[in-house]
Amino acid sequence: MSEHTDLLIVGAGPAGMAAAIAARRHGLSVRLVDEQPAPGGQIWRGIETVAATPRAARLGESYLSGADRAAAFRACGALYEPESQLWQIEPGFRAFITRGGKARIVTAEAIILATGAQERPVPFPGWTLPGVLTVGAAQILLKTADSVPEKPVWIAGCGPLPLLYMTQLLAAGGRIAGFLDTTARGRVRAALRHLPQGLGRLGDLMKGLSWSLALRRAGIPTIRHVTELVAEGEGRLQRLRYRAEDGREAEVPAEVLLVHEGVVPNIHAALALGCAVRWHAGQHCYVPVLDAWGETTQANIFIAGDGAGIGGAEAAEPRGRLAALRVAARLGRLDDAAAELAAAPERGALSGALALRPFLDALYAPRPQLHAPPDETLVCRCEEVTAGELRARALEGRPGPNQLKAFTRAGMGPCQGRQCGYAMAHIVAAAQGRPVEEVGFYRIRPPLKPVTLGELASLDEQEPAA
Amino acid sequence: MFRKLHDPGPQAVTIFIDGRPVVAEPGESVAAVLLRQQEGWNRTTPVSQSPRAPYCMMGVCFECLVEIDGQGSVQSCLTPVAAGMRIARQQGRRSLSA
Numbered sequence: 213m214s215e216h217t218d219l220l221i222v223g224a225g226p227a228g229m230a231a232a233i234a235a236r237r238h239g240l241s242v243r244l245v246d247e248q249p250a251p252g253g254q255i256w257r258g259i260e261t262v263a264a265t266p267r268a269a270r271l272g273e274s275y276l277s278g279a280d281r282a283a284a285f286r287a288c289g290a291l292y293e294p295e296s297q298l299w300q301i302e303p304g305f306r307a308f309i310t311r312g313g314k315a316r317i318v319t320a321e322a323i324i325l326a327t328g329a330q331e332r333p334v335p336f337p338g339w340t341l342p343g344v345l346t347v348g349a350a351q352i353l354l355k356t357a358d359s360v361p362e363k364p365v366w367i368a369g370c371g372p373l374p375l376l377y378m379t380q381l382l383a384a385g386g387r388i389a390g391f392l393d394t395t396a397r398g399r400v401r402a403a404l405r406h407l408p409q410g411l412g413r414l415g416d417l418m419k420g421l422s423w424s425l426a427l428r429r430a431g432i433p434t435i436r437h438v439t440e441l442v443a444e445g446e447g448r449l450q451r452l453r454y455r456a457e458d459g460r461e462a463e464v465p466a467e468v469l470l471v472h473e474g475v476v477p478n479i480h481a482a483l484a485l486g487c488a489v490r491w492h493a494g495q496h497c498y499v500p501v502l503d504a505w506g507e508t509t510q511a512n513i514f515i516a517g518d519g520a521g522i523g524g525a526e527a528a529e530p531r532g533r534l535a536a537l538r539v540a541a542r543l544g545r546l547d548d549a550a551a552e553l554a555a556a557p558e559r560g561a562l563s564g565a566l567a568l569r570p571f572l573d574a575l576y577a578p579r580p581q582l583h584a585p586p587d588e589t590l591v592c593r594c595e596e597v598t599a600g601e602l603r604a605r606a607l608e609g610r611p612g613p614n615q616l617k618a619f620t621r622a623g624m625g626p627c628q629g630r631q632c633g634y635a636m637a638h639i640v641a642a643a644q645g646r647p648v649e650e651v652g653f654y655r656i657r658p659p660l661k662p663v664t665l666g667e668l669a670s671l672d673e674q675e676p677a678a
Numbered sequence: 679m680f681r682k683l684h685d686p687g688p689q690a691v692t693i694f695i696d697g698r699p700v701v702a703e704p705g706e707s708v709a710a711v712l713l714r715q716q717e718g719w720n721r722t723t724p725v726s727q728s729p730r731a732p733y734c735m736m737g738v739c740f741e742c743l744v745e746i747d748g749q750g751s752v753q754s755c756l757t758p759v760a761a762g763m764r765i766a767r768q769q770g771r772r773s774l775s776a
């Protein structure tokens with residue numbers, strides 16, 4: 213098997229699969245690696261297994277629409293490698309990939325990173341206790357393991373995902389203790405001014421409303437404008453305290469608490485490659501700097517899908533195809549005029565899919581308390597560094613996130629700052645009275661995940677790449 | 679913490695968690711099986727020995743590290759179960775040890 217392909221795609225979600233299909237159509241050789249065992253990405257997790265079972269219907273139509281996508285991807289002739297984690301890319305391009313504890317190097321002319329999004333980290337006191345998970349984690353457990361919380365579950369947060377998960381959970385026979393809605397007061401009014409441009413997406417709005425109505429009909433207790441959360445227990449979650457904007461407080465017994473405050477692009481690979489990123493004020497996160505085809509500031513490295521900025525699955529697919537078209541043109545399989553012609557409908561689909569985004573971004577903008585966790589909060593889960601320690605250190609000589617990382621070890625653990633990066637930036641910004649976008653983010657260096665000596669040793673066994 | 683809604687039936691496989699046989703279904707992750715166990719945790723932290731459990735289920739938090747078939751610090755949320763797999767909870771281990 214040749215280890216060289218024209219195009220390497222990382223990620224088998226909507227963006228990566230669409231890119232692979234489009235690239236194959238233009239005759240490129242394609243290798244697609246994904247750390248999951250099957251194609252689908254986050255939205256269509258486990259679709260190939262689940263589609264054939266009676267439980268598929270409970271997960272809803274947009275989930276089921278992934279079955280055809282996965283089938284088309286399987287048939288497109290791309291070399292698909294599941295359970296394969298990318299951890300480094302060197303110029304040239306040489307990509308380092310681990311599968312089953314063994315690492316190897318593959319080479320490619322161009323790369324599309326279709327690595328998607330992660331949930332925005334939600335640091336609060338007690339969020340490290342067993343029993344506190346993200347809503348996305350629980351949804352993955354429902355999709356791939358048909359598992360639900362044993363006891364009535366508490367859900368805290370905002371955004372479409374908690375609403376979608378709660379309807380899926382109820383359909384599956386799960387039970388909900390209550391929904392702590394953290395959407396801040398006044399967000400609806402702020403969002404409404406973006407509504408006119410999103411009216412073309414009325415269907416999506418109706419879907420969101422129908423989820424809310426279903427929850428109301430099911431009699432799910434909902435507490436609005438929740439500002440603070442504290443999870444407590446001996447070695448596991450046992451109690452949950454919350455406070456709402458109007459001062460209402462309560463303590464309730466809890467075994468599982470699911471949290472979610474929106475999603476942010478996975479930018480670690482882009483940062484490690486030296487691709488420029490910029491602060492996206494509307495989405496409160498960094499996004500890569502991209503041209504109209506999705507090419508980064510590093511030539512022949514593209515980013516497609518939610519990794520390019522949150523747009524949802526319907527935006528991910530045209531973004532994937534645009535990147536593939538550009539790569540095909542670069543490698544001489546398509547002239548520029550033909551690429552432009554093929555790109556026009558994709559650009560139309562993309563702007564349509566993005567029309568409602570500013571409305572959703574404004575409606576579900578993170579509440580201010582999210583970025584100012586109390587002193588006792590473990591901001592860095594891996595190295596157990598508290599918000600208080602970071603705050604105190606941030607005042608001594610105005611260090612940036614990288615200096616604070618060196619002083620405190622925050623961000624040095626195996627997750628490499630994926631859980632503490634934004635909290636760190638906000639704490640530094642607040643302590644020093646600077647805008648968060650000026651503070652910057654951790655410098656990310658490869659490898660993108662901890663690499664064992666065994667993996668490094670296995671590289672030596674590889675035949676020299678062709 | 680979590681329970682499975684259907685019985686895996688004849689497809690079921692057995693895996694071992696700290697030596698104890700546990701039923702699992704092909705296609706699910708080791709982390710999903712761990713979250714169905716009474717103990718509710720899979721590792722303790724190197725700094726304060728606090729118990730931790732899978733948090734994100736998508737490979738970004740590294741809370742789900744366990745030893746699988748002798749290999750330490752494997753992300754159990756990214757590892758599908760296989761018949762006979764041996765899983766050990768991890769106590770206070772730094773993840774970089776091979």
Ligand SMILES: Cc1cc2nc3c(=O)[nH]c(=O)nc-3n(C[C@H](O)[C@@H](O)[C@H](O)COP(=O)(O)OP(=O)(O)OC[C@H]3O[C@@H](n4cnc5c(N)ncnc54)[C@H](O)[C@@H]3O)c2cc1C
Pocket residue numbers: 222223224225226227228245246247248252253254255256274296297298299326327328329330331348349351373376475516517518519523524525526528660736
């Ligand atoms: C937990 C979670 C649940 C979500 N659920 C829904 C939902 O139910 N409905 C919905 O509309 N939207 C959902 N979303 C939003 C999601 O971002 C979708 O819009 C859509 O899945 C994005 O498609 P994508 O192709 O950009 O990325 P994804 O679908 O996220 O696919 C990215 C793929 O890249 C792989 N990957 C990442 N890094 C690496 C690496 N280093 N090496 C190898 N592979 C890698 C991942 O395993 C993943 O399969 C969810 C998001 C998250 C984070």
Ligand code: FES
Pocket residue numbers: 709731732733734735736737738739740741742743753754755756
């Ligand atoms: S549960 Fe987060 S990495 Fe596995």
